Amino acid sequence: MKLPPTRRQLLTRIGVTAGSAAMYQAMTRMGHAAGTDFRSPPALSGAKQGTTVVVLGAGLAGMLAAYELKRAGYGVRILEYQNRSGGRNFSLRGGDSLTELGGATQKVGFAPGNYINPGPWRIPYHHQAILHYCRAFGVALEPFIEVNHNALLHNSASFGGTPQRYRDIMTDFNGQTAELLAKAINQNHLDDVVSADERHDLLAAMRGWGLLDVDYAYRKSDKVSLRRGWAKAQGGGPDGAPVPSQPLPRAEVMKSGLWQWLAFNMNYEMQTTMFQPVGGMDMIGKAFARQVEGLVTHNVKVTRIEQDERGVTVTYDDNNHGGAVGQAKADYCVCTIPLSVLSQIDVQARAPLRQAIQAVPYASSVKVGLEFNRRFWEEDEQIYGGISFTDQPMSQISYPSHGYFSDGPAVLLGAYMFGAAAYDFAGKTPEQRVQAALQQGAALHHQYPKEFRTGVGVAWSRMPWTLGCCATWSEESRRKHYRDLTEMDNRLVLAGEHASYVGCWQEGALLSSLAAITQLHQRAVRAA
Template sequence: MSPTPTLSRREVLAAASAVGLLRCAARSHLKPTAPARSAVVLGAGLAGLVAAFELMKSGFDVHVLETNAQPGGRIRTIRDPFPDGLYVEAGATHVVGDPDLLALFSELNVGLFEPARRRWPKRVLFKRGQRSVVNAGEAIPEEDPPLREDEASLDFNGMLEKYFGTAKDHDPRNPDWSGPEFSRLDGLTAEQLLLERGASEGFRQMVESSFCPSGSLKTMSGLALMREALNLQLEIGWDSVKRVVGGADTLPRALAQRLGERVILGATARRIEQGERGATVTFTRKGEMHQLSARHIVCALPGTLVPQLEMDPVLPAAQLQAFSSINAVSVVQVYAATKTRYWNARGESGNAETDLPVGLIRDESALQEATAGILGAHPNGAESRRLSSLADEVRHREVIDAMERVHPGLEDQLLSVHSVCWDNEPTIRGAFAWLGVGQLTQQQPLLRRPHGAIVFAGDYNSHRPGFMHGALASARRVVAEVVTREAMLKAQ
């Protein structure tokens, strides 16, 4: 059990003062009025920054409040712990060829490149306690259980069409999933859906490991799984997946630069009080309480944090319950910096498939020029949650021991270890959202519903949680809602 923290007298007085100020704000019964075409955006993740940028271009007076010392949210490029100028992407990494997203990169003059990894002649597998090396062109030992013959004869897109239909039947970007058949599918688990449609055990295992964010077909909604498959089909037809020149955080930094002093870092929103024609946000910054009034509030905080935000009037019970029920994917990444890329000297890429708790291992430095290297371990599901609960030194020791088995020689090459546990991030609480049984048809409409002057943006209420273009689509949706509401207020 962790020891009970002790607070100094100064800390107690500061906390009491902050609570008192919040209570004063709660009793003030403000009737907020704000100038036309004004907005406050809560959160400087991609959704919040894009919403603010689009509103600014539309002539709105905008301020962005961000708790952290840097913008970006779950776009996080980590540089400091690593040698030779190397970096890793702890959050959003790949730029899917969504036309709107590519247009945003172009508008901001943020460069993209198509990854072209060097083809190493050997692949490493670590399964059932044994390390094996597979040479180029050599068949990989058959997985158990295998795909059925009718499944194995199809390419990946063909398998998706076989069990989920096609994106032409229902565009996954369309938020309307109403109707009895969609409700029925949402009432099934992903496993029940695949069993109903005759998928083999081999295919079910492939789906679970490839694109089941919850880590289990038994907990994910069948309709949500179908939406994932339709999204994949749509994206297969787009431009190739790219990476951001200089690191993914170049995008949020470019947006923040365009917004300039409108972005207020280190500012934590505490309370929103609404009036007839506006709202006032109470926030803390550098130990002091501040307030901003605006005609519109864009709440672009992680959905898991919305229930912690005090509101007057409060969210309707059903909507509050929807936010309280958001399932966040547990993601842990552990990075080992090494003196050299010693695995390349063996003709190996550094990437390894394993059935160990550490999951996949990747060479995070493969696209960067340097002598040093970085190996990254990517556990998921229950193992991520377990590893998140451990102290850093215990987590690091366990992962390094496992990585040594997969890539012998790591201990002699090791420079440092760094990990990111999104569950433990107090301003985020999980990597991205996944939908359980019934939540796509019942919960998501509530997550999108405005609450007076407040609209809600974030990848959690988009068609593509966990992806940049999902956050972008959500931002564009709420900007349209703000512009429409502004026009209605002007007409009154």
């Protein structure tokens, strides 16, 4: 008997006969591979021997550009302001020190093995470019826990300031909403929009989704407790019978606004599965750096970018040699310098590109890493990874998605915010940031003061090499400037998360880099 081909066999056959693009399309139609628009590394064939490219910035965008261009046969070098590669991809561990604008220096006191990722920290499963290169460069990944039903949701002004379990808010919000909708249907308030058939379907859906009883009421029951948990947990033996839990008052559930965190986690970019590199986000930056070893000159500050019909000249202060002025010449330039910095550099380009460079401000964001003597969130509260949210300025606590059940000190993310609260946190001294995160976090975990060991607070607006966290596009600036920013200007092309629609994510940096080098290659081949 001949069985019909499995999906995998079918895809292999399509791939063999029609090529990878056809396979990709087939996969997409069959429900696979519908991630960002990354398909495969670019095939840059036919580069003219001896063509050179200078890449500005050794973050992920710059290193990827250098890696792929070198593979294609270009002569490549990278200039980097910092004394390390990786850019915003970095991790802080015990022994590291961090100096910010204004001069404050933090010495990280974490125990061996502990770290915090001040920049990128999680990777959605559909960010296929970064996942592709992690695999290609041998970066081990593990699950990052975004959603934890046992984590906490907290509004200082609701429930007497007591944090609620994510699970309870989710169950009650769904149940209470379903109950109201069922009531509206049963009282014939929706007859003008709901047909008799649909009415039946809707009622069935509300009962199942919201756990309503025979009277379409959402109330304390075994059924509801199987979702929101019990007042007395299920046990064994003679006294094993559970006691159901009491739902929260509906008006307060609605008023608390805690549903917004359920909605946040429904975002495409927050959906499971998410990943993190084993051992810290900088495993990715380090893996990229290994691929471009020998190509990077660190400690040089670009001051001018000029181009004419013959090539590109980049002028820099060489901080390896007392700030001596140096120049790098090449046929082409890929510039990944953040716009917050590039907007202050003399760039010779068409007016629309220069205007675009000036048009995109950078967000402020702060992260605080806190180390505690023990994993009280696991030991006392059964919280394993995931995020608790609060209306306080520190906004959230993310528990480590690794090292579960281990003894000894552990680090959690004790604050992470953008917007007004980030401006406020950034304006504090590093010690004040840590203290504020501790003080606010104690409203969620009483163990904070007793178990605290050490912390670090990173304000992105004070990082000397970016002066901000990531690009902030408005609808108006995107319409007016995005195309000008991303199109190659004679011999110069820009890349970085700012030159993408996946802003503030590493994926955006990589996609923009691939788009940039594809343009550059087409330009170079045309010129050859």
